[in-house]
Amino acid sequence: MPNLDDAQIVIIGGGAVGCGVAYSLAAAGKTDVLLLEREPALAAVTSAEAAGLVGQVRSSVERTRLAMWSVETFSELQQHDEANPAWRQVGSLRLALTDERVDEFNRLAAVAEQSGLEVSFLSNDAAQEKWPLLSFDRVKSVLWCPSDGYLQPTDLAMAYRAFAKARGVRFATGTQVERVVVENGRVVGVETNRGAVACSTVVNAAGAHAYHIAQSVGLRLPIVPVRHEYFITVPADGMTPDLPVVRIPDATLYLRAEVNSLLVGGWEPASLSCDPGDFSPDELAPPIEPDWEVLDGFSRQLAPYFPQVRELGIRSVQKGWPTFTPDGRFIVGPSRQVQGFVMAGGCNAHGVSGSAGIGRHVVESMFDAEPSKYVKSLSPDRFTETDWDWETAERQARTLYESYYHVGH
Numbered sequence: 001m002p003n004l005d006d007a008q009i010v011i012i013g014g015g016a017v018g019c020g021v022a023y024s025l026a027a028a029g030k031t032d033v034l035l036l037e038r039e040p041a042l043a044a045v046t047s048a049e050a051a052g053l054v055g056q057v058r059s060s061v062e063r064t065r066l067a068m069w070s071v072e073t074f075s076e077l078q079q080h081d082e083a084n085p086a087w088r089q090v091g092s093l094r095l096a097l098t099d100e101r102v103d104e105f106n107r108l109a110a111v112a113e114q115s116g117l118e119v120s121f122l123s124n125d126a127a128q129e130k131w132p133l134l135s136f137d138r139v140k141s142v143l144w145c146p147s148d149g150y151l152q153p154t155d156l157a158m159a160y161r162a163f164a165k166a167r168g169v170r171f172a173t174g175t176q177v178e179r180v181v182v183e184n185g186r187v188v189g190v191e192t193n194r195g196a197v198a199c200s201t202v203v204n205a206a207g208a209h210a211y212h213i214a215q216s217v218g219l220r221l222p223i224v225p226v227r228h229e230y231f232i233t234v235p236a237d238g239m240t241p242d243l244p245v246v247r248i249p250d251a252t253l254y255l256r257a258e259v260n261s262l263l264v265g266g267w268e269p270a271s272l273s274c275d276p277g278d279f280s281p282d283e284l285a286p287p288i289e290p291d292w293e294v295l296d297g298f299s300r301q302l303a304p305y306f307p308q309v310r311e312l313g314i315r316s317v318q319k320g321w322p323t324f325t326p327d328g329r330f331i332v333g334p335s336r337q338v339q340g341f342v343m344a345g346g347c348n349a350h351g352v353s354g355s356a357g358i359g360r361h362v363v364e365s366m367f368d369a370e371p372s373k374y375v376k377s378l379s380p381d382r383f384t385e386t387d388w389d390w391e392t393a394e395r396q397a398r399t400l401y402e403s404y405y406h407v408g409h
């Protein structure tokens with residue numbers, strides 16, 4: 001067990017985001033860092049459920065660059081034997097089925113170009129060569145991003161850990177933060193089930209429990225857990241792990257190969273959220289049963305492009321509560337209200353793919369004399385210094401989830 005007496009910085013939560021912050025701090029030379037995770041293993045909660053898709057094509061330059069930074073990090077980590085995230089840079093195909101979507105792809109390609117991200121339009125025949133099992137008959141445009149891909153989130157967390165640990169960052173699993181101790185408006189430590197830890201900075205990366213950790217220091221934040229799920233079929237002929245990731249936003253679907261099976265997920269038209277105020281900080285978020293109606297909806301929506309999906313049995317269903325915010329933006333950076341309290345949450349279902357970029361922004365928000373306008377715009381102060389009500393925030397977060405693949409999202 002590492003030294004748990006004190007640290008300059010304590011990270012609460014060892015999911016993809018907490019581990020990404022640990023990596024980013026270590027990469028910036030900040031190594032008097034202790035990450036506390038209450039589960040026996042890292043990345044055991046929401047991150048373990050993620051599909052691991054890593055997409056860089058976004059509607060703003062800032063979000064594109066954040067995702068590009070993650071990809072750069074994954075490629076760098078891939079070079080380390082001891083910290084290999086099993087990054088599969090297979091590329092991605094984004095399919096347009098409507099004229100409105102074709103226009104959107106043109107706008108996305110312009111944002112990509114401005115951001116320095118390589119994308120191109122493929123003919124349907126060229127796309128067919130990359131994904132022989134899909135029918136491209138109704139497809140009006142194909143946007144190809146060669147540097148996209150996917151990875152297994154737990155492998156990524158292990159890679160972050162190996163990198164950070166080799167530079168002196170400490171990791172303690174099975175260690176639950178029970179209270180953040182604040183004196184005279186500043187963080188002075190945390191109390192855990194293994195005793196007190198003195199620290200001057202806490203990074204709140206507690207996923208669906210980030211709401212509770214913030215509330216424990218008097219900060220109310222609209223961190224809304226919204227259900228998300230996907231299924232994996234039995235092995236299917238022709239499926240291989242090197243197939244590109246596919247997104248069909250007009251059918252609200254994404255798919256990729258999972259070894260030699262098919263993984264299919266999507267954005268539900270009528271989403272389900274929960275209020276973290278309804279479960280205690282000591283409990284897991286409510287259990288989720290697979291919603292077969294929703295999952296069958298994904299399968300039916302995919303059938304015109306991949307008819308075999310109706311015949312393939314479903315081998316497993318992954319599901320969890322990624323957190324969304326009412327404005328669809330991350331909550332990242334120090335609070336003005338409580339000195340030494342830093343947020344890293346509200347990931348809007350980008351917590352795995354965005355983890356290295358989020359970690360980098362956390363470091364910038366903490367140590368740069370003048371963080372960028374974008375990083376400043378992610379501050380928790382935008383919620384703690386304005387009036388908002390939970391009901392509206394939850395509704396807005398759900399709307400953002402439901403419109404995830406809408407044109408212009």
Ligand SMILES: Cc1cc2nc3c(=O)[nH]c(=O)nc-3n(C[C@H](O)[C@H](O)[C@H](O)COP(=O)(O)OP(=O)(O)OC[C@H]3O[C@@H](n4cnc5c(N)ncnc54)[C@H](O)[C@@H]3O)c2cc1C
Pocket residue numbers: 012013014015016017018036037038039042043044045046047048049050051052053054175176177178205206207208209228229230318319320321322323345347348349350351352353354
């Ligand atoms: C079905 C599904 C598919 C998804 N697909 C993708 C995808 O393809 N790409 C993508 O980028 N994202 C995806 N996501 C979203 C992604 O999973 C989340 O954005 C990401 O996992 C959030 O990471 P996190 O570290 O914030 O949260 P978590 O992984 O939940 O980690 C938070 C950690 O904090 C710990 N914790 C909580 N309270 C305490 C405490 N008091 N003391 C100590 N530790 C504490 C928890 O035990 C937990 O391990 C998907 C999500 C789901 C559910």
